[in-house]
Amino acid sequence: MIPISLLIFIVVCGVVNISQCAKILCVFQMPSNSHQVVFQPVWRELSLRGHQVTVLTSAPLKDPTLVNLTEIDLGYLREILTDKFNFIQTNSVRAWPHRKIEEVYKMNYLLAERILKNEQFKKIYQNPNTKFDLIIIQSYVGPIFHALGEIYNAPVVAINSMNAFIGQHFEIGNPHHPAVYTDMYTEYQGELTFLERWHSTFYYLWARYFIYFEGMPKSDAIARKYLGNDIPYLGESVKKLSFLFTTTNPTLIVPRPQVPTHMEIGRLHLKPTKPLPKDYQDYLDNAKEGVVYVSLGSNVLSSMVPEKFRSNLIEALGKIPYKVLWKYEADNLKNLPKNILTKKWVPQQDVLAHPNVKGFVMQCGLQSLEEAFSRNVPVICCPFISDQLMHIKRLEKIEAAIGINPDNVSVDEFKSAIMEIINNKKYKENVKKINDLWNDEPMKPLEKVIWWIEYVIRHNGTSHLKSPTATLPWYQFFLVDVISATLLVFFMPIYLLYLLFNKCCASNKKITSKKQKKEQ
Structure with missing residues (x-):
């Protein structure tokens, strides 16, 4: 006979567990196996933990035992990498970094539009009764799917199958000094030479310009085209990102300072060795x-x-x-x-x-x-x-x-x-x-990712962990206002003295002129 107190405890635990289960929407748009294998363990584990997970992916698991999982197959997107977008040529290590960014943005415009036209997905985001508690996206050099967080009023978590693109460092608020930290699309590592620092600095400034004045407006237009004009400007939405996971490691990437809402992970896709055919x-x-x-x-x-x-x-x-x-x-x-x-x-x-x-x-x-x-x-x-x-x-x-x-x-x-x-x-x-x-780490990578994802769910985002640099206006970030005020304070007295000197000279000239006329 089970004691009543124990029964109550079991029921309460069950209710608590059910209440903690969330409805999660995942969009992993890059139709490449090397990207998708990183995300697969995440959505599988979330499903096994009782969350209701809907995933848009080009590599569905198709596992009938995952009863909490709905997968929308985006396998048709692979032709974009080969037929419409020569990935090897446009993303070549020999190409200039800024050209690669421009091309990858173009690819993401195309991928996003094809996904937002997907009939299965349209039934989800066009249904006003659909609700999600969390959005997980592949934030790979493309901010469009951040807008999903706005239409569902849900926190957004981003997972990369590689390092963070320079724009993501801006969005999350990571310190990013161009003399030390470059972008994943450059080849620089560690201590940079003068020419590398020169290039890194101008690439940094170009990236700021391109993202804010070209990439973001075009991405915002695509989001509004399909998700409606009621959403905030996409440039504001990306600053609300709750968490960023990047598949990096200090062994491969120069160690850098980063905000609490950015975590390096890796080896998510590794599996125990199995017998070979x-x-x-x-x-x-x-x-x-x-x-x-x-x-x-x-x-x-x-x-x-x-x-x-x-x-x-x-x-x-x-x-x-x-x-x-x-x-x-x-x-x-x-x-x-x-x-x-x-x-x-x-x-x-x-x-x-x-x-x-x-x-x-x-x-x-x-x-x-x-x-x-x-x-x-x-x-x-x-x-x-x-x-x-x-x-x-x-x-x-x-x-x-x-x-x-x-x-x-x-x-x-x-x-x-x-x-x-x-x-x-x-x-x-x-x-x-x-x-x-x-x-040599305290927890396995997958355990770490799942814990922090569920942390975001429990607290409905991570606004309490946000770095102020994520929302700092560009003119404040570059100290334009401080420098301008300082120059004004410094040069104003000089300018006033200059005016006074000119006035004195002019007055003196008039007096001298009058004297000369009288003497004549």
Whole structure:
């Protein structure tokens, strides 16, 4: 017989638990697998904790056991990256940072409009009876979906699958001195040279201009087009952001001061090692001499890279005394060296965990780096797009990777880099040090993210943690008013003295003139 007091306690706990469950809307617009794998564990865990979660994503889980989850498939957006927006070219590490920002904003305008035209989503945001307690967005160089927080009167949490774009630092109120902290779209790291500081300063000023006078007005117009004119200006909405999670780590990004509502996370998508399919297991087991794994990620496909780079890579791989497993997405490779096996899909985390894998040739994408380091595999980086060049410059400084310029690498350079990364023990040792640092933390990354998301729900936002720099007008931030007042105070007496002096001179001139006339 259960005591009545215990029954009451159980019922009360149940009621409290139900009351804490929230209705959450998530919009993750970037149709790239490397982005979506970071968000998947978050919406899955929120669903398992009893929250009613609605997700717009290009990578739905389609897990029937998640009864609190509604997924709207945005897989059709992938063609934007390939057909309408050449992501590799427009986001190339060789392109000027300001050009990349302009192009990524254009891509986000297009993505947002396609999402807001989605019939399933329209039924949600056009229904006046729909309510949400929290909005979670992918705030990737595009502020449009911040407006959802306004129409539902709900706090907004942003999650990045990479570092924060410079505009997000402005929005959240992070200190961002251009002589020390640059943007993820530049290649600068650590102590900047004079020319780097010069460029960083003018890029900083340009970013302020572009965001406030070009990017934000266009984004606001799109939000109003679909969500109505009753919402506040989008430039004000972004300043209300309750929390920002970025997939970064001081090992890869220069440590920086940040406000309480910005938290660095990482390795959300890492999973325990699973048994490999038999063909992979047999191939790796039989490679007693070792295996080099090759993959350029989900955005920079091996089948899409320049022909010269690919042919040099193939020739170099054919000359090394190791087997090669290469994730290659097409069937256009002919007469490959005998030591190379290609697969269109590879269970990457499980392959990297195999003891015979000695090195990883990759593009230096953040998620692949986390997977390689979590399995203590040293890497050779061929940066193509986005923040990849910044990553490899940081890793080279701490001797945890070797960087290669894909524009002009020779066969011998490729072969030499592979042999160096495998035979020089310092690379593997430094990778292990990074992994040990990443794992030395008080809570697991997913636990941290979920706790803070539910903190935002419990307190209906984080206005009590807001930094005043997030809402400071630009003229106050740059001390325009203070400098102007100081100059006024300094120069006004000088100007008055100048006027007085001129008046005295003029009077004296008149007196002298009168005297001269009298004397004549």
